[in-house]
Amino acid sequence: VIEIGQPEHSVVTTCAYCGVGCAFKAEMRGEEVVRMVPYKDGKANRGHSCVKGRFAWGYTNHKERILNPMIRERIEDPWREVSWDEAFSFAATRMRGIQAKYGRDAIGGITSSRCTNEETYLVQKLIRGGFGNNNVDTCARVCHSPTGYGLSQTFGTSAGTQDFDSVEDTDVVVIIGANPAAAHPVFASRLKKRLRQGAKLIVVDPRRTEMVESPHVKALHLPLMPGTNVAVVTALAHVIVTEGLANEAFIRERCDWSEFEEWAAFVAQPKHSPEATAILTGVDPKVLREAARAYATGGNGAIYYGLGVTEHSQGSTTVIAIANLAMVTGNIGRSGVGVNPLRGQNNVQGSCDMGSFPHELPGYRHISGEAVRDQFEALWNVKLNPEPGLRIPNMFDAAIEGTFMGIYVQGEDILQSDPNTKHVVAALSAMECVIVHDLFLNETANYAHVFLPGSSFLEKDGTFTNAERRIQRVRKVMTPKNGMADWEVTIALAKAMGFEMDYSHPSEIMDEIAALTPTFTGVSYAKLDELGSVQWPCNEKAPEGTPVMHIGGFVRGKGKFIVTEYVATDERTGPRFPLLLTTGRILSQYNVGAQTRRTENVVWHAEDRLEIHPHDAELRGVRDGDWVRLQSRAGETTLRAEITDRVSPGVVYTTFHHPDTQANVITTDYSDWATNCPEYKVTAVQISPSNGP
Ligand code: SF4
Structure with missing residues (x-):
């Protein structure tokens, strides 16, 4: 037990992990942090936090830290x-x-x-x-370069449309390629609260995530094959257009009608129907139709998405397809709706803005x-x-x-x-x-x-901008070591x-x-100190910031429908590499673990594992906990197997938190056509039993 003592003073600052941007009170004794207390007036977290922000700041004092040039x-x-x-x-x-x-x-x-x-x-x-x-x-x-491209093309701004509070007015939550329960836990709690209050949940993800498995929530899960996002989102649009569920009044008022007509004719083609695309996507057409109807007719529909959308050769196309979906249903420009990228790092939005x-x-x-x-x-x-x-x-x-x-x-x-x-x-x-x-x-x-x-x-002093465009102060609590x-x-x-x-x-x-x-133009440290935070745009027109964007009109003028043709990735399965690998995160670790692995805490030490469907494991003689060799065209690595039906047959899944796993040794050179964002989420692989690394 280390005796730290009672705090002498506290400083309000912002978590440096994920894009939720939780505010904390760093309680200090001299130059030492005694504890990090979630700040009740933090507008992004309202007094909540996750295990990373609360307990994983100890890396600042880690013995491996380099202090001299x-x-x-x-x-x-x-x-x-x-x-x-x-x-x-x-x-x-x-x-x-x-x-x-x-x-x-x-x-x-x-x-x-x-x-x-x-x-x-x-x-x-x-x-x-x-x-x-x-x-x-x-x-x-x-990570999110396709977000910048896709949303600026369609709406005119490279950013999410809503504040987090908006979820309280949402009736249908659509999560595509994201697992907020692991990667954005504080926002996930708000989502779950809304779901417990009766909002519907649709999850488009190759894996049955913790969000799908949330107790008291019946989710519509669309377990698509990795790499088929565009086909699935286009099929959702097909149902909306062909079943007469488009919000014509909204489209006529807010979007370019002739571009809409061209797009609607495209998505209405029989080849884009849920039934025609089912073999490709692996999604049950009945479930897909039910999801499309729920999103289009269930009241306020809000889409939240993550790297499972962007880190593909068609990452930008999928972002555009999602924007099309929001426009065709009129789910944009008010509280409770919108298109919301969940940013992985604390200042992804800010680094792009700058x-x-x-x-x-x-x-x-x-x-x-x-x-x-x-x-x-x-x-x-x-x-x-x-x-x-x-x-x-x-x-x-x-x-x-x-x-x-x-x-x-x-x-x-x-x-x-x-x-x-x-x-x-x-x-x-x-x-x-x-x-x-x-x-x-x-x-x-x-x-x-x-x-x-x-x-x-x-x-240090400064600011971070979170996933909802919220600019918040980072305040120096100690002298730089x-x-x-x-x-x-x-x-x-x-x-x-x-x-x-x-x-x-x-x-x-x-x-x-x-x-x-x-x-x-309206942002200053004085204003941030006075208001706690502001969401950009913050200027003469919006001196206190802009929680919800595109109210009454898109930033670019008319919303732009863009045809999104599905093009299969060049990364193909075949006899040598018959499985598709996709990746994600766990709650207690952050990215490659540089900080979380260097903060003493027993919960940090979970290893990266390879999730394999029982059918694929049995075919290869792999049992739960066995070491397996994971090979792709680019390279190979070794992990322990976890046999689970959270993944579908033909799909395997791992996290990438430990340097020993070297997940990127096996990922490919393919990248998004518009932005070069790497295609981390689709790699053709083979697995075989191994004696360990
Ligand atoms: Fe909040 Fe994200 Fe930090 Fe967790 S990691 S405390 S959810 S900002």
């Missing part, structure tokens, strides 16, 4: 601890040397959805202003727009490059080709998180300067030349490279963001 000439050399100044000078000399040798576009960087809005903004500013190119991308590339994409400045303005560039150039005092830069996968390809040789990676373990690990290793090995800015020596750091110690959310908050590190690195950025506090960075971003 380190450099090395070659990745074969041992690390050498140096002063911050020497690290910045080394990094800047290398990066400038690469530009002198290979050209201005040979370097770039990656922002983090774990860091604050202000930190993300600074990294993209450093790259655009200091590096002189637009080679900036975000780790959101590998200009982390190679083609967009903060506020989703295209870099080619002269008037927009003029604004930034005037305030930043630089000339901006109008050409979009490289996305993360393009950076890797260019590194292997020898044209992209230096990268600054803030708060992201790209080696563990990105698909096709062999390809990432080849790319990182080819680079002449890899700068990792993180809390721990992660897997990417094995290929780094510079390690800049990062700061945890407890050690590494000596510098992440925003200060980026400023110092920029200065070493000859690009001055002058801020004495993150509030000044937010003031600059507000001055340059039309959806943020």
Whole structure:
């Protein structure tokens, strides 16, 4: 038992795990956290929390945390601890040397959805202003980039439409490719409360998730084969259109009618019926028809979706198909309805808002727009490059080709998180300067030349933006153990490279963001302190923010129906790889486990397991708890088997929380056609008994 003592003071801040964005009171004794207490006035959580936010902050003090900067000439050399100044000078000399040798576009960087809005903004500013190119991308590339594309095409905004409170007015909850009970637990509790009050539940997921199994809730479960989202959502639309359930009045008033007619003729084709697509999707046509009728006629219908929608070769197409579904039923533009991406990381929404994409400045303005560039150039005092830069996968390809040789990676373990690990290793090995800015020596750091110690959310000021566009304060509760908050590190690195950025506090960075971003003009730390939080757009038209979007009209004007043709992924099963692997999360672990695995608590130590249907297990002589070898065309790994009918025959499922599992060794190179978001959710595999790793 460790005697911690009674708290002396408390500071309200925001959880740094998932996109729910729970507010906490960090109760402090000196520089030590005594406990994290869910904050009752937190608008996203109302005094609730999950096990991760409440108990998994101990990684801040973990013995493996790196507190001093380190450099090395070659990745074969041992690390050498140096002063911050020497690290910045080394990094800047290398990066400038690469530009002198290979050209201005040979370097770039990656922002983090774990860091604050202000930190993300600074990294993209450093790259655009200091590096002189637009080679900036975000780790959101590998999760919700299709959300940005799909929702901006159809509605005009790259964000979810509702606040969480909206669920209290919902009559039909549709969950597609998400398991909020494990990944967004506090919001899942609100969903379950509404379901207990009588709202209907429809779950589209290859696996019978905890939401389907919720007690007292009778869910309509559509257990589709991985990779067939577009076919299923189009079949739902087919039923709505052909059975006369479309909300014509809404469509005539709010959407482009001729585009609707073209789309309606498309979905009405007999080949899109539930019966015609049943063999492909594996979904019982009767259940699908029942689900379509319930969503279209059951009152307020709200769709919540996750990475099971986006991480596909047709991720953007599915987001568009979901938006079509909301428009055809009129389920948009009021409380209780809408299209709501559940963001995995705490600041996915914010990192996208802050200009982390190679083609967009903060506020989703295209870099080619002269008037927009003029604004930034005037305030930043630089000339901006109008050409979009490289996305993360393009950076890797260019590194292997020898044209992209230096990268600054803030708060992201790209080696563990990105698909096709062999390809990432080849790319990182080819680079002449890899700068990792993180809390721990992660897997990417094995290929780094510079390690800049990062700061945890407890050690800095800033803001996060959650899945409902809610901007909330992150408040410093202790002095950074590494000596510098992440925003200060980026400023110092920029200065070493000859690009001055002058801020004495993150509030000044937010003031600059507000001055340059039309959806943020009303945002300031003073307002956040006064109101607790605000949801963007927050500007002259909406000084207290916007909980529900697209009321009375879409941001883009008329809602746009877009035809969504199903195209099968190139990842195919066959005699060698007859099963389809899909992935997900468990409640107690977070992503690759960098934080949760480094917080002492017995519940953290669950291992990744491979769920196999009894029929598939018996065919291969695999029993519950056996080790199995999991092979794909890309690679192989070893896990323990869990025999369960939560998955259908032909489908296997695992989580990806432990580095030993190396789930991404077996994932493919396929990605979303519009955004390059990797297709993590569909991999053809074979399993066979194994003696263990
Ligand atoms: Fe943190 Fe998400 Fe859990 Fe809330 S639900 S405590 S934001 S991990």
